[in-house]
Amino acid sequence: MSKYTRAFWTANTAELLERMAYYAVFIVITFYLSNTLGFSDIEAGIISGLFSGGLYLLPLFTGAFADKMGYRKSIIIAFTLLSVGYLLQGLLPIMLESAGLVQYGEKTIYTGLIESWERYLIVPVLLILMIGGAFIKSIISASVARETTSETRAKGYSIFYMMVNIGSFTGKSVIDPLRSAVGESAYIYINYFSATLCVIALIAVLLFYHSVHHSGEGKSIKEVMNGLTKVFSNGRLLLLILIVTGFWIVQQQLYATMPKYVIRLAGETARPGWIANVNPFVVVICVNFVTQIMAKRKALTSIIVGMFLIPLSALIMATGNLFEGEIIGLNPITFMMIIGIAFQALAECFISPRYLEYFSLQAPKGEEGLYLGFSHLHSFLSSILGFGLSGFLLAKYCPDPTLYESVELWQAATINAHYIWYWFAAIGMISAISLIIYAKIYTKKN
Numbered sequence: 001m002s003k004y005t006r007a008f009w010t011a012n013t014a015e016l017l018e019r020m021a022y023y024a025v026f027i028v029i030t031f032y033l034s035n036t037l038g039f040s041d042i043e044a045g046i047i048s049g050l051f052s053g054g055l056y057l058l059p060l061f062t063g064a065f066a067d068k069m070g071y072r073k074s075i076i077i078a079f080t081l082l083s084v085g086y087l088l089q090g091l092l093p094i095m096l097e098s099a100g101l102v103q104y105g106e107k108t109i110y111t112g113l114i115e116s117w118e119r120y121l122i123v124p125v126l127l128i129l130m131i132g133g134a135f136i137k138s139i140i141s142a143s144v145a146r147e148t149t150s151e152t153r154a155k156g157y158s159i160f161y162m163m164v165n166i167g168s169f170t171g172k173s174v175i176d177p178l179r180s181a182v183g184e185s186a187y188i189y190i191n192y193f194s195a196t197l198c199v200i201a202l203i204a205v206l207l208f209y210h211s212v213h214h215s216g217e218g219k220s221i222k223e224v225m226n227g228l229t230k231v232f233s234n235g236r237l238l239l240l241i242l243i244v245t246g247f248w249i250v251q252q253q254l255y256a257t258m259p260k261y262v263i264r265l266a267g268e269t270a271r272p273g274w275i276a277n278v279n280p281f282v283v284v285i286c287v288n289f290v291t292q293i294m295a296k297r298k299a300l301t302s303i304i305v306g307m308f309l310i311p312l313s314a315l316i317m318a319t320g321n322l323f324e325g326e327i328i329g330l331n332p333i334t335f336m337m338i339i340g341i342a343f344q345a346l347a348e349c350f351i352s353p354r355y356l357e358y359f360s361l362q363a364p365k366g367e368e369g370l371y372l373g374f375s376h377l378h379s380f381l382s383s384i385l386g387f388g389l390s391g392f393l394l395a396k397y398c399p400d401p402t403l404y405e406s407v408e409l410w411q412a413a414t415i416n417a418h419y420i421w422y423w424f425a426a427i428g429m430i431s432a433i434s435l436i437i438y439a440k441i442y443t444k445k446n
Contacts, residue, residue, distance in 0.1 A: 004156065008147035010209040012163045014075065015140045017201040019167025020174075021086065021194035022133065026052075026255055027172045027273050030387075032187040034260075034400065036093050037122055038102070038114040041400065045256060045391020051126045052252075052383035056376060058134030060224050066139050071146070072209055074139050079202035081132030083195050088125045090191030095121075106183030165280050172273040179268075231374045236442060240362055243438055245378040245385070246431025247351060250310050250424045251344060252386030254279060257394060257420060258337060264398055265320070265417060266331040278338050282345035290349040299358040300439050306350030307435055311428035313343035318421035340421075362442070393420045 025032070029051070033044035066074035096102050101113040113119055141160065148156035174193060178186040231237055259272035294302040317340035323332035330338075359375045398417040404410040 003152050004159075005147050007209050008144065008156065010204055011075070011140050011143040011147065012160055014079070014201040014205055014209075015136070015160065016163040016167045017197045017204075018079070018082065018133075018136050018140075019164050020171035021082065021197040023168045023171030024174045024190050025086065025089070025194050027276055028175050028187055028190065028259060030256065030260060030391075031184075031263075032089075033122070035108055035184050036104070036187045037096075037119045038108075038110050039119070040391075041260070041394040042391040045387045045389070045394070047122070047126070048256070049384045049387025049391075051130055052255075052387060053380045054130040055133045055137065056379040056383060058130060059138040060228070060374070062131070062134040063138035063142070064224055066135060066142075071139055071143050072205070074135055075143075075205050075209060076202065078132045078135035078139065079198050079205060081128050081135070083198040083202060085125055085129035085132055086191045086195035086198060088128065089122070090188055090195065092121055092125060093188045104185050104188065106185070108184050165284060169277050169280050172276050174273070176271040176273040227374060231377070234364070237359075237362055239438060240359065241375075241378050241381070243431050243434045244351075244355065245381045246427050246434070247307055247310050247347070248378050248382035249386040249389070250314055250428045251348065252382050253314075253390060253424060254341065254344070256387045256390035257424075258341075260394055261398055261417070261420065262334055262337055264401060265414065266333040270331065270334055275334065275337055275341065278341045279345045279348070282342050283348055286346060287349045287353065290346070291353050294350065294354070299354040299361070300435075302350045302354040303358055304432065304435060304439075306347040307428070307432035309343055309347035309350065311425040311432065313340045313347060314421045314425035314428055316340035316343060318418040318425070321418050389423070390420075393423055 029048045030041075030044045033039045033047055034041060039047065062074075069077075093102070093104060096113055096116075096118055097104055099118065100111060101116050101118065102111060103109040141157075144156050144160045145153065175186060175190055178190060178193075182189060231241075254276050258275065262270040262272055262275060290302075294305075317337055320331075320333035320336035323336075326332070327335040356375055397419050398414050399410070401407075401410045404413065
């Protein structure tokens with residue numbers, strides 16, 4: 001413990017609190033947009049996809065600003081924006097209700113909100129959260145690097161990723177008991193929880209984060225733009241990013257499709273927060289084992305195994321409607337979703353640790369570092385495409401029950417709800433086959 005500075009522990013604690021705040025809200029972001037603000041599934045998918053995508057793209061640029069301002073000032077700005085953003089996200093529904101546009105309670109009753117422009121005030125609020133979150137993504141991991149030595153860095157990053165996983169797990173665990181207590185109002189109240197966590201993190205940074213490293217060695221905005229231009233002009237790297245995007249489109253359904261799917265089909269007692277936690281739970285248990293058994297295999301081999309597991313996971317999710325009655329006390333929709341997410345997590349164990357290794361091998365000699373900085377563009381693309389497609393598929397196959405006059409009509413409309421997962425299984429399979437073709441083509445060229 002004494003090997004690490006106070007700034008190191010403060011940064012990691014702040015990361016833990018920020019991840020808790022983020023995942024507590026993000027697991028039900030589409031519910032907040034649809035059930036609280038009255039957006040359709042399609043609109044909610046597009047808005048949340050742009051929000052999530054921006055969180056992966058903006059750090060390329062906020063990192064440059066953070067480097068010039070210094071870490072402490074940047075973290076303070078980030079948590080100020082996040083605190084304000086989550087608070088506004090909680091206050092916006094109150095403002096809409098006071099304007100007579102909606103009535104909130106265990107169920108939401110719209111009295112003009114859906115026809116009103118005021119609900120679009122969520123866009124600047126999400127922009128505030130996006131900018132704050134982008135600063136955090138670009139600062140905390142860099143701060144860990146700055147506050148460790150060559151001897152302590154590996155352990156330091158292990159602590160950092162442990163904080164990320166603990167924050168993710170605990171954050172997603174809050175919404176389910178809150179929903180049980182207050183119904184749909186939980187989608188509003190959860191924002192106050194997240195705002196409080198960010199205020200605590202802000203206070204901790206103000207009191208305890210005093211690093212001797214006032215700035216980093218990040219890229220300038222010009223260098224970032226030059227790097228983006230190089231990546232987009234390199235067809236080989238761009239093709240690899242697009243192929244891997246298919247895998248992450250399926251992974252994004254943990255937040256884009258799963259929460260609405262299980263609550264609509266398995267009932268209001270479904271627990272999407274706990275179901276989503278199957279992913280980090282399986283990753284933590286299996287990743288070291290998978291890494292060890294694949295250590296002597298090529299990075300491509302490990303990635304391909306994971307790529308073929310992902311369409312299998314989607315097909316498993318589609319089988320919930322085949323069973324009648326409960327399976328070990330769970331609705332079959334919930335049970336098969338848990339099994340499918342476990343396979344998703346296993347696929348991630350095969351892919352994530354080796355993707356950067358394989359990506360670096362595709363970069364031009366001597367420019368590996370430059371290209372690795374843009375290796376996660378697939379997360380930007382998969383957020384926009386994954387959430388956007390989810391909105392359309394939910395509207396077509398698993399629509400909101402409140403849109404129908406009777407349960408019978410809604411049941412008729414959702415008889416093929418499982419087709420959603422066939423779409424994502426197809427995307428995953430196309431990506432897996434494409435990666436094999438990609439590897440053969442470029443291996444021959446080399």
